[in-house]
Amino acid sequence: MHPLASGQHPGAQRRRIGDAVVTALADGYLDLGPQTVPATDWNDLVPLLDTPFATADAYRSSINAFLVETGGRRILIDAGGAQSGIGSLGRLGSTLAAIGIGPETVDALLITHLHPDHAGGAFDETGAATFERAEMILHTGEHAHWHDDTLVTDANRGYVELARKAVVAYAREGRLTLFDSDSEVAPGLFAEFLPGHTPGHTGYRIESGNDALLIWGDIVHIPPVQMKRPEIGIAFDSDGAQAEVTRRRILERAVTERLKIAGMHMPWPGIGHVERDGTGYRFVTAPHDYGTGHP
Amino acid sequence: MHPLASGQHPGAQRRRIGDAVVTALADGYLDLGPQTVPATDWNDLVPLLDTPFATADAYRSSINAFLVETGGRRILIDAGGAQSGIGSLGRLGSTLAAIGIGPETVDALLITHLHPDHAGGAFDETGAATFERAEMILHTGEHAHWHDDTLVTDANRGYVELARKAVVAYAREGRLTLFDSDSEVAPGLFAEFLPGHTPGHTGYRIESGNDALLIWGDIVHIPPVQMKRPEIGIAFDSDGAQAEVTRRRILERAVTERLKIAGMHMPWPGIGHVERDGTGYRFVTAPHDYGTGHP
Numbered sequence: 001m002h003p004l005a006s007g008q009h010p011g012a013q014r015r016r017i018g019d020a021v022v023t024a025l026a027d028g029y030l031d032l033g034p035q036t037v038p039a040t041d042w043n044d045l046v047p048l049l050d051t052p053f054a055t056a057d058a059y060r061s062s063i064n065a066f067l068v069e070t071g072g073r074r075i076l077i078d079a080g081g082a083q084s085g086i087g088s089l090g091r092l093g094s095t096l097a098a099i100g101i102g103p104e105t106v107d108a109l110l111i112t113h114l115h116p117d118h119a120g121g122a123f124d125e126t127g128a129a130t131f132e133r134a135e136m137i138l139h140t141g142e143h144a145h146w147h148d149d150t151l152v153t154d155a156n157r158g159y160v161e162l163a164r165k166a167v168v169a170y171a172r173e174g175r176l177t178l179f180d181s182d183s184e185v186a187p188g189l190f191a192e193f194l195p196g197h198t199p200g201h202t203g204y205r206i207e208s209g210n211d212a213l214l215i216w217g218d219i220v221h222i223p224p225v226q227m228k229r230p231e232i233g234i235a236f237d238s239d240g241a242q243a244e245v246t247r248r249r250i251l252e253r254a255v256t257e258r259l260k261i262a263g264m265h266m267p268w269p270g271i272g273h274v275e276r277d278g279t280g281y282r283f284v285t286a287p288h289d290y291g292t293g294h295p
Numbered sequence: 296m297h298p299l300a301s302g303q304h305p306g307a308q309r310r311r312i313g314d315a316v317v318t319a320l321a322d323g324y325l326d327l328g329p330q331t332v333p334a335t336d337w338n339d340l341v342p343l344l345d346t347p348f349a350t351a352d353a354y355r356s357s358i359n360a361f362l363v364e365t366g367g368r369r370i371l372i373d374a375g376g377a378q379s380g381i382g383s384l385g386r387l388g389s390t391l392a393a394i395g396i397g398p399e400t401v402d403a404l405l406i407t408h409l410h411p412d413h414a415g416g417a418f419d420e421t422g423a424a425t426f427e428r429a430e431m432i433l434h435t436g437e438h439a440h441w442h443d444d445t446l447v448t449d450a451n452r453g454y455v456e457l458a459r460k461a462v463v464a465y466a467r468e469g470r471l472t473l474f475d476s477d478s479e480v481a482p483g484l485f486a487e488f489l490p491g492h493t494p495g496h497t498g499y500r501i502e503s504g505n506d507a508l509l510i511w512g513d514i515v516h517i518p519p520v521q522m523k524r525p526e527i528g529i530a531f532d533s534d535g536a537q538a539e540v541t542r543r544r545i546l547e548r549a550v551t552e553r554l555k556i557a558g559m560h561m562p563w564p565g566i567g568h569v570e571r572d573g574t575g576y577r578f579v580t581a582p583h584d585y586g587t588g589h590p
Contacts, residue, residue: 026583026585028585029585051553051568051579052553052554052555052568053555053567053568053581053582054582060582060585062583088585258346258347259347260347260348267580267582267583268582268583272348273346273347273348284346285562285580286348287348287349287355287562287563288321288357288562288563290321290323290324290355290383
């Protein structure tokens with residue numbers, strides 16, 4: 001009799017993009033149910049969600065972040081949700097430790113947007129910056145949105161407080177950089193403004209050699225539903241109509257330009273490409289990169 | 296400046312099937328090109344293979360094995376190809392070590408068939424059994440096929456020698472068990488005879504509680520091609536017509552019975568389900584099991 005093996009597997013998968021190495025980091029998951037798509041009859045979605053491995057009660061959405069190593073620099077894109085108070089998030093720190101990446105070695109933290117599952121791992125329980133040397137890099141519009149007191153409501157107060165805690169942890173040490181147009185925000189990393197989900201929602205495109213990868217942030221949250229039916233938004237969109245315009249534009253561009261894409265809520269490890277599927281699209285997970293993913 | 300992180304990620308992914316834990320183990324890959332589907336014009340396959348992450352020159356096919364922990368026993372299904380002489384195989388041993396599974400703790404080695412990428416890790420470079428306490432369990436027809444001297448040719452001699460070395464490593468110590476009908480070959484593990492790829496090719500179905508997983512061995516080798524066009528066989532099939540009958544039967548059954556399936560050549564980590572896609576099928580990788588896959 002053997003006990004069940006207890007050694008668990010850290011959530012990290014590496015692949016090369018040109019000379020850069022991109023490591024998908026699993027922070028955890030969120031179970032998204034009918035309340036997250038209030039404008040849609042959930043019963044219509046059951047055929048898209050009910051599989052041998054899942055029920056249609058809720059979609060278990062991955063929470064991914066991505067570490068980019070390029071030009072001798074370590075750049076983290078999003079930080080997971082450790083301080084969000086959501087128990088199914090917050091594994092990014094232990095995963096980084098398991099693969100030998102100390103938080104003090106991260107040079108820059110690029111933020112797609114300031115929601116709790118993306119910025120909640122940027123600071124620790126004392127409010128200090130998790131990445132003690134990193135520059136936080138963020139879209140001006142995203143910064144402004146979460147610092148506008150006129151927008152605070154009882155409903156969003158928790159989100160606002162978390163967003164501000166994440167920013168101030170870096171700003172008070174002079175390590176906050178804002179940008180307001182598509183530009184190269186770190187060597188080989190280009191910001192792409194993708195508004196709608198939040199006012200400053202931003203994707204980041206890695207370019208190295210002849211290769212590229214667009215990390216698209218939160219273009220979709222429930223891939224089997226929103227890829228097939230891009231008109232369906234998510235309750236967390238701050239501007240649903242704008243989010244749909246952006247979503248449709250990026251999905252179509254991904255097909256026509258044969259983009260490699262990565263998403264914070266795409267099925268772990270979150271990297272793949274988009275194919276047309278009837279009147280919608282589908283996501284195809286990238287083949288495993290045996291060249292860099294293994295001992 | 297940081298050096299690129301060198302800590303690599305072992306190829307192991309766990310998930311629960313009922314009370315059992317199934318760990319996918321990456322042994323490596325094989326690049327399968329036009330010579331592996333001689334009956335088909337490779338040019339017809341280009342649209343199925345050419346993606347942003349791959350070219351159509353050859354399909355990089357995963358080599359997976361699966362460890363099943365159930366009822367206090369550790370049962371390995373296939374052993375990868377360490378002694379095959381193929382450099383892109385043979386990582387299973389280091390992966391098992393990385394997750395704390397000593398070879399001496401494996402109770403049984405279930406073989407789907409005796410090809411080099413499945414049996415080549417059953418013995419070491421001295422010819423000794425890799426799993427020094429394990430019972431090798433194998434279909435009678437598979438054993439007979441590879442021990443029939445009348446079938447040896449110059450073309451298959453290497454395969455025959457490897458198959459025999461794998462078997463004798465266990466047989467000479469009285470640790471070989473043969474079976475000749477669908478039966479429970481280990482607690483909760485049921486053999487299913489799936490002939491065609493080889494005369495004794497066998498799948499193994501794990502049953503635990505209300506859950507089940509069929510590990511289907513080599514039903515397909517080039518998933519994007521053979522799922523969509525099940526009439527296409529692989530050069531390694533010993534009886535192509537029978538392999539096609541079996542392949543079509545299992546693919547159709549997987550859809551109608553909503554089977555969870557795992558395959559030795561399905562995209563890493565090799566576990567998912569089958570959906571209908573036009574006149575063929577497609578494979579959908581299972582969502583990640585966050586419950587058992589992470590620190």
